[in-house]
Every structure is written in C-alpha cells, then in structure tokens.
Amino acid sequence: MNQDTICALATANGIGAIGIIRVSGDDAISIVQKSFQGKDLTQQKSHTVHYGYFVDGNEVIDEIMASVFLAPKSFTTENSVEISFHGSPHIGKKILEVLIKNGARMAKAGEFTMRAFMNGRIDLSQAESIADLITSENEASRKVALNQLKGGITNEISILRNDLLNFTSLIELELDFSEEDVEFADRSAMVKLIQNLKFKIQNLLDSFQYGNAVKNGIAVAIIGKPNAGKSTLLNALLKEERAIVSNIAGTTRDTIEEILYIKSHAFRLIDTAGLRETTDEIEAIGVKKAKEKVEKAEILVYLVDAATENFSEDIEMIKSLIRDDLKLIICATKIDEVIPTHYEKIEQIFRNEIADAFDFITISALENQNIQDLKNELSSYVEQLKSEEGNVVITNQRHYEALQKSLDAVLRVESAITGQIHTELLAYELRNALEHLGEISGEFTNDEVLGNIFSKFCIGK
Incomplete structure (x- = not known):
C-alpha cells in the first residue's frame, strides 16, 4: 500500500x-x-x-x-x-x-x-484522537481529544506497561532456569505492583462514563403528562421556538431532539409526547417512543403541573421509569400560577412516595423562572462524573474494552501470585495483560481492527 x-x-x-x-x-x-x-x-x-x-x-x-x-x-x-x-x-x-x-x-x-x-x-490512540478532534462539537470534547493527540493515553499506558514488562522479563528468566528452582522476581514487590496497576486501570475505566458524556453528549429525556409544559421548557432552554406550544393535549406526537451546550458540555434534549393512555393511534406511537427514549437516557427531567392537585398518575409513571443508573429531576412547572407554599407541599408528596433519590426544582418556563437552576443541575451531573485521579480520560469504546481485558488479566496475575501457581502460567497471564494494554497504542493489533478504525475517517484524512 x-x-x-x-x-x-x-x-x-x-x-x-x-x-x-x-x-x-x-x-x-x-x-x-x-x-x-x-x-x-x-x-x-x-x-x-x-x-x-x-x-x-x-x-x-x-x-x-x-x-x-x-x-x-x-x-x-x-x-x-x-x-x-x-x-x-x-x-x-x-x-x-x-x-x-x-x-x-x-x-x-x-x-x-x-x-x-x-x-x-x-500511535493508534493518537490516530483515533485525530478523528475525535475533527468531529468534536464542544470545548470539552476538543480538549480531551487534543490531550489524547498529545499522547495523554499513550503516556499513561506506557508507564503501566513498562512496570509490568520489567516483572514479565524476570518471570521469563525464571522459566529459563526452571530446573534450578530460583526466583528472580520478588513476589512481594510484584503484589504491590499489581495493586498499583489495578488502581490505575480502574481509574481509567471509571473515566469512561465522563469521557462518553464529553464525546457524545448527555441524553436528557423531558417527560410528563400532556400539557405539563415540556415543549415550553425545551423552547426556554434553547431560547428559541423549537417546539409547538398549545393548550391542546397531545400536541407533541413525535420526539424532538436538540443539542444544548452548558459550560462546554453537550446535552441532547429530547422533548417527548405526553404520557397518558390514548386511543389516538399516532399519539400512542409517540407515547411508546417517549418511553423508549427514557430507557436510553442518562437524565430524566419529569415535569409535573404545579397547578394541579392530584399527582397519583405522575408518581406511578415515575416509579415505572426510574432505574439505578438514571438521574431523576422532578420539575414542578407553572409556578407562576400558584403560591410558594403549594409547591412546597408538592415536593413533600413526592418525597413521601418515591424512595429513590431525586432532585426537586420549581420552574416557570413561560416566565423563564429558575431555568438556570435546571441548567446548573444538568451541569453538576457531568462534573460529578469526573475522576479526581489524573487528567487522562477514556472516550473510546475500543480502549475501554482493552483496559477491561487488561484488568481481568491483572486480576488473574494476582490470583496466580497469591495462589503460588506455576511460573509458566504466571508468565502467560503477564503476557496477556501486556498484550491487551498494547492494543490501545497499536503495538498489538491486526489488519481487521486497523481497517475498521481507519474506515471511519473521512477521505483526505
């Protein structure tokens, strides 16, 4: 070629x-x-x-x-x-x-x-960062991609591999002198190294959730009963008339998706059809789509009309939608129509009925009241994903999978050491860990993987 x-x-x-x-x-x-x-x-x-x-x-x-x-x-x-x-x-x-x-x-x-x-x-991770840099759509993703292009991931992985390589070389040397029953590698020092490797690899793996948020944006589903103010809120957040607003229930029948940038992070806002039982075939499809979007969202913003009295349907709907990995924000809307003591009672009702953790915010999208509070809550979610350990952030699924395989191999090395397993098996597991770490930089790879990676680039790059 x-x-x-x-x-x-x-x-x-x-x-x-x-x-x-x-x-x-x-x-x-x-x-x-x-x-x-x-x-x-x-x-x-x-x-x-x-x-x-x-x-x-x-x-x-x-x-x-x-x-x-x-x-x-x-x-x-x-x-x-x-x-x-x-x-x-x-x-x-x-x-x-x-x-x-x-x-x-x-x-x-x-x-x-x-x-x-x-x-x-x-190296291969730098090559992938070029594609990420070209497609970056916000300041956070640009910074992460640029750090990777400058060798951020490569440097971190190189340190891990060098430490592991030193011990692997000593273990391989032991194999050459297997008949003499000698140990060149200090097993206690190796245990400390493995503990350090586990810690560093796990930190890199933990950074993937934040990296994925930076690269692809956070999916935010805006859900609620018809006329709860979902489309009005979307328009207020975007500061433009993106969705049709009407007093007629069921106006939004399909999902509307728009990107909102807050403090350099991207949020994919999804305005959905109002959740209710309906005999309208088209509206029913919209309701089904809304529930599917919630399943794929990382944040659920559930809107309740503060001007109503009965929230039993809202509570049952929230209970059917929440899950452990979904951040829930309950917004009492239309607060311009009620007195403060009323929406204070609303919060208590939901606190009593919903055991899962959630944030409660009161807004008036029509009057643009407390919209910034909601933006701050969305932004804080992303900030909490950041790891306090190091500046390297994993954004690539291939890197994540290679690190996971490396961690699995390192755990097997740990078991081999503590279980005093034969040196030959220990050497095998060490080589596995080295190989998986080397997949990230491209030291160990194959033509199929390379073809798949570079086929996603544009022609001319």
Whole structure:
C-alpha cells in the first residue's frame, strides 16, 4: 500500500474561499511537478510554499500555491505536497483527475492517517484522537481529544506497561532456569505492583462514563403528562421556538431532539409526547417512543403541573421509569400560577412516595423562572462524573474494552501470585495483560481492527 502515491481533497466538499488537495508518497513531488508552472518543486527545500499555475498540458486549470514537505518531516513521514486552489468543487475535481493521470491514485478513507501510524509518526490512540478532534462539537470534547493527540493515553499506558514488562522479563528468566528452582522476581514487590496497576486501570475505566458524556453528549429525556409544559421548557432552554406550544393535549406526537451546550458540555434534549393512555393511534406511537427514549437516557427531567392537585398518575409513571443508573429531576412547572407554599407541599408528596433519590426544582418556563437552576443541575451531573485521579480520560469504546481485558488479566496475575501457581502460567497471564494494554497504542493489533478504525475517517484524512 505504501508504495503508491495517494491524493485526495483535504477540505470539506462544497464552495469555499480555498480548497486543499493533499498528495503523499515517494513520487508526490514529481507527480505534482508534471503539472506545475513555477519553480521546480523537486529542487525546493522542505516546508516551503510556491506560487504558480496548475496545468493539464496547455490548459491552465487554476492559479495555486504548492506547499512542499520532504520525508520524513511530514504528517505521513513521506514526501508530501499540499495544493491550495480557489475553492470550486469543479476545480478540485479537475486537479485530482490530472494528478491521477500523472501517476497518483485516490486515497482511501483515513489512508493519510493510517500511513502516519504505519510509519511510526503517531500511535493508534493518537490516530483515533485525530478523528475525535475533527468531529468534536464542544470545548470539552476538543480538549480531551487534543490531550489524547498529545499522547495523554499513550503516556499513561506506557508507564503501566513498562512496570509490568520489567516483572514479565524476570518471570521469563525464571522459566529459563526452571530446573534450578530460583526466583528472580520478588513476589512481594510484584503484589504491590499489581495493586498499583489495578488502581490505575480502574481509574481509567471509571473515566469512561465522563469521557462518553464529553464525546457524545448527555441524553436528557423531558417527560410528563400532556400539557405539563415540556415543549415550553425545551423552547426556554434553547431560547428559541423549537417546539409547538398549545393548550391542546397531545400536541407533541413525535420526539424532538436538540443539542444544548452548558459550560462546554453537550446535552441532547429530547422533548417527548405526553404520557397518558390514548386511543389516538399516532399519539400512542409517540407515547411508546417517549418511553423508549427514557430507557436510553442518562437524565430524566419529569415535569409535573404545579397547578394541579392530584399527582397519583405522575408518581406511578415515575416509579415505572426510574432505574439505578438514571438521574431523576422532578420539575414542578407553572409556578407562576400558584403560591410558594403549594409547591412546597408538592415536593413533600413526592418525597413521601418515591424512595429513590431525586432532585426537586420549581420552574416557570413561560416566565423563564429558575431555568438556570435546571441548567446548573444538568451541569453538576457531568462534573460529578469526573475522576479526581489524573487528567487522562477514556472516550473510546475500543480502549475501554482493552483496559477491561487488561484488568481481568491483572486480576488473574494476582490470583496466580497469591495462589503460588506455576511460573509458566504466571508468565502467560503477564503476557496477556501486556498484550491487551498494547492494543490501545497499536503495538498489538491486526489488519481487521486497523481497517475498521481507519474506515471511519473521512477521505483526505
């Protein structure tokens, strides 16, 4: 694969001020030079930019700037050229056609980054962080992805592997002298190391919940009986008329999803159909969808109308929806219509009936009262997910699974030591732990895994 010279559009499709085409491979500079009217690019120094025209025979296609990067001082560590052209999709297409005619081929998805990985420029976790950085939609996800690109996870895993590798080497040495019944590895020191490894790996695993929240946003289901004020609340949170508000029960029949950013974190707000028994076939589908959304949500904001007197249906509905891993916020809405002592009684009613922990907030979405209190409660949920140990946050499912396998292997190592199991089995479990940790950085992997990872990248990256 690395013998070919590849090319692709690096900027987004569509009209723009400029577009950039990347070319990488041994023959990248000479291939571009075939169609470049200006200085001889093959004679230029690395990291220089040159003005000229890109031509196809006698036809001038565009006025361009060509940036030259000589191996190994490029992203892929190969000879590379970046062509900046006027951002017409038609011009970009013409330039790519000529480059292919000159000897290049179109790059596959993620092939530039894959070459950077294969050539040792970055490790696998850094490669994945590039994709995360490109798709980051908020400040928190940008910071986490950038930390990973700078080697945050790699450095943490490297320390763990080096400590483990030292003992593995001593255990392997014991195998070479098995007939002499000698121990090179201090078992008591190894127990301390295993305890430390368990602690550090578990902290990384615990960070995944926060990392997932940062990367994908927190799903917040806004639920309640018809006309409890769900759509009004959604509009108040977003500060725009996103949902139709009406006094007619059952107005919202499908789910509406919008993103709300609070203190750099993303929340996926889901406005749902009012929960009630209904003979309307379409509304019934909406109610079913609402319950399905709650099953996938991390936070349930349940709205109760403070102006009503009977909350028995609300209490039964909440009891049917709550679960151990779901944060529950009960909001008494329309407080502008009642006196404070009334919604104080409402809170006591729910405290008496619902055993599970929940937060109680009073709001008036119509009058924009206490909306900030709800935002603060949502934000505090994410902040509580942060680990106090270290700055490395796991956001990748593949990393999480590899760490879990590593922890399982480390626990088996611990059992092998305390149970005085044969050295050969101990060495086997140590190698397992090392291999699973190495999967994160790509030291141990296979072509299928690599293909799956890089196929998710955009072409041109």
